[in-house]
Amino acid sequence: MGVVAKRSSMTFYSNGTDHYSHRVRIVLAEKGVAVEINDCDPNNLPEDLASLNPYNSLPTLLDRELVLYEPNVMMEYLDERFPHPPLLPVYPVARAESRLFMYRIQRDWSSQVDVILNSEDMDQVDTARQQLRDSLVTISPIFGEKDFFMSEEFTLVDCCIAPLLWRLEILGVELPEAQCKDLLEYMERLFERESFQLSLSEEEREMRD
Known part of the structure; x- marks a missing residue:
């Protein structure tokens, strides 16, 4: 998996075939974020996911105490959290x-x-x-x-x-x-x-x- 990086407080629960997971992985790669990517089988989800995400769904992004489970919210959060390069216009x-x-x-x-x-x-x-x-x-x-x-x-x-x-x-x-x-x-x-x-x-x- 290409975006796997050194140890990080950020974990991304991803489906390797899903286009919604993919869009977030592109942002992670574009920003060069240090992230642990957990490639999950959607038919056999990790046990801890249900305790993190009320919908027990993929993708899910965990950044310390913050848990996000809507792809576009993840993308905008990552763009604000890691401002370079910017992926939304300034104005x-x-x-x-x-x-x-x-x-x-x-x-x-x-x-x-x-x-x-x-x-x-x-x-x-x-x-x-x-x-x-x-x-x-x-x-x-x-x-x-x-x-x-x-x-x-x-x-x-x-x-x-x-x-x-x-x-x-x-x-x-x-x-x-x-x-x-x-x-x-x-x-x-x-x-x-x-x-x-x-x-x-x-x-x-x-x-x-």
């Missing part, structure tokens, strides 16, 4: 816009990914897969305007998007090269980042050929 309006982008990613893309991965209704899965593909194709030109999503700098928004794009193959979503040139180039930029490579679990490395 309130731009920060609010970034949070709104993260909300829309959750509503429009992450929710479709969750259906594809978890639903047993194949019609529902096919619909979610088509909607995710169509949405990505439609928005592809935006990724050509700046190096990162609506920004010249890598931000928490990119940390939310990257795990979804890394999983497109296992989701059965194929992007047409002619229509998605900008998005595919953006994906290359993300995947080549050192922090992204460090964030990958063994299971995630096996997701792409």
Whole structure:
């Protein structure tokens, strides 16, 4: 596991296949945080997790006495706790816009990914897969305007998007090269980042050929 570090008061209970855990691991790697990563089997969770997290869920971040169990809250906490490099804009309006982008990613893309991965209704899965593909194709030109999503700098928004794009193959979503040139180039930029490579679990490395 790439983000494992020297002994630390911070522990991250992570699911090595889960895109929500992955987004937090990217932030940890981007910040160079000394953290103990506990890769957990979601079907056989550690006994102490239930005493820490009332939902007994993954991911869970433990920093001394603080316990966090919502991924975006973890990401913003880490950005404030370890301010360099900053992963949200300085100014309130731009920060609010970034949070709104993260909300829309959750509503429009992450929710479709969750259906594809978890639903047993194949019609529902096919619909979610088509909607995710169509949405990505439609928005592809935006990724050509700046190096990162609506920004010249890598931000928490990119940390939310990257795990979804890394999983497109296992989701059965194929992007047409002619229509998605900008998005595919953006994906290359993300995947080549050192922090992204460090964030990958063994299971995630096996997701792409």
